[in-house]
Amino acid sequence: MTATHDVVNPATEQVVATVPSATAEDTDAAIARAAAAYVGWRAVPPGDRARLLRRFAAAVDADREHLAELEVANAGHTIGNARWEAGNVRDVLDYYSGAPERLFGRQIPVSGGVDVTFKEPLGVVGIIVPWNFPMPIAVWGFAPALAAGNTVVLKPAEVTPLTALRLAELARDAGLPEDVFLVVPGKGSVVGQRLVDHPDVRKIVFTGSTDVGKAIMAGCAAQVKPVTLELGGKSANIVFADAQLERAAAAAPYAVFDNAGQDCCARSRILVQRSVFDRFLALLEPAVQGVRVEDPTRDTAEMGPLITAEHRAKVASYVPDDAPVAFRGTAPDGPGFWYPPTVLAPVDPAAAAAVDEIFGPVVVVIPFDDEAEAIRIANDSPYGLSGSIWTENVGRALRVARAVETGTLSVNSNASVRYWTPFGGAKQSGLGRELGPDALDAFTDVKNVFIATDPATEEPS
């Protein structure tokens, strides 16, 4: 009998679907189909490949509300966020549909002939996605991979497969050739591991925890398989005394409690200059209490539940009875994996809550004395994904932005992701960059071809 997985709505604890769990043999079969489809897909003329991706984007656009509703039911995302996520899939497909006709090589001067480079696709790309942002994280991998002429086997997280399965249907409806984009739901230890181990998978894109990412990197090393890793984070939101404190405090809750804190870019450490520490906390308290934690199907919802009961228990373990809770927001009672926004302050930078990625709605607030100390605390982490700097001093903004060891930073803003700019982590937050113009390099190899035009003057090899 085929194994299955019950998909549970985290806001109601009701089963909303039952999905087959693929075996290693099923995964091998999908890889074989994607490898066979690669031969035809890479040969599709660039203009036609672009047109198919634009049609895929249009199919997603037409299905946006349905995709959003699926994500609310499967992942507990607020309907507002889920609509943005479905729109992000459309936008990223549209953006990379411009790529097939612009995958330029170079012509390099040589003697005795002509030297040109080609950006060649790699083959079958395996994409392994976590449960926190099932749609955006999938498309950041599959859109540039497909645009560059690769075929894709995508493994969604076992607990959140519904939107990925729907996207595969939309790709087929849009006319993408059979087996070019396959979604294989199942366990990471089975399907994900097979993608890593199978020699016909030529590249892995993994988003998830740093521990699993390290194991995947080691697995890829056995075959010198290229890998893009988007891993954990413990990002700092640095507030200097000269900042517009009202703006910084009003924005801070959404920079960490969005998606119930289940966000790799969550600014889960707020560092505040000591001279304005008390004033900042006084401004932060009403902002946190104003976060609307409620039924995620409501248009007014700003935060939904956590993904599972196990994850809620892990988050709660960082707030024991004697934790320095400064203040909290609210959360509904009754069914659902709810947890209120929680602010811990003051917190020793060495405390577990200040060091570990909690991946839930818990933020620590830490005082600092000067710029050097702020940079030291911000960098005192194995992670380096994102972060924010709040100051009215442009020189300081740039100095600190250059000194903080992360991949993606914002000044007087908490924005992390724009699909047309690069995104990714430093240190143990990742390897490689997604999105923006550079992502295509992660899905192509540079091939150099020399064509002799004058054998008499050809250079010796």
Ligand code: TAP
């Ligand atoms: P993980 O437990 O690492 O799982 C991520 C994915 O890897 C899931 O699909 C999982 O499958 C699969 N997997 C597990 N073991 C595997 C193995 N041995 N071989 C291949 N695949 C395997 O992470 P998570 O708990 O889902 O997600 C939370 C983490 O993701 C956080 O640390 C967060 O920071 C990180 N994250 C990072 C980013 C970026 S962009 N840096 C974005 C989002 C999330 P299952 O379905 O069986 O679990």
